Amino acid sequence: MIGWLALTCAILFNTAGNFFIKHFSLTTTVQSPLSYLNPWFILGIAFFGVNVFFYSRALKDIPLVVAYPILIGISVSLVAIFAGFFLKERFSSAHLAGIALVIVGVSCLAWAEWRS
Secondary structure (H helix, E strand, O other): OHHHHHHHHHHHHHHHHHHHHHHHHHHOOOOOHHHHHOHHHHHHHHHHHHHHHHHHHHOOOOOHHHHHHHHHHHHHHHHHHHHHHHOOOOOOHHHHHHHHHHHHHHHHHHHHHHHO
């Protein structure tokens, strides 16, 4: 149970990290390496780091072949949905179909692992 909670936290921190980096890219003109000392960029990197901490804990209880597709599949899906909703990025029925396919694919991988 702790593994699944850790994986859920990893997904949330991964998704948040992407939004901090996106905010940085929208609000900052990179003129030198010092531009990356921006708080939004640092927060994004920090959230990715926390993601790795929780993900490594999840791998103690969940097989890699299950954990990684779930982490990436759900993170990509959440980023697409939230980017459409909060950032007003394009979100079409093709995006929705892609998210559905990702969920089906991840479910197939998890089912195959648990079946064996």
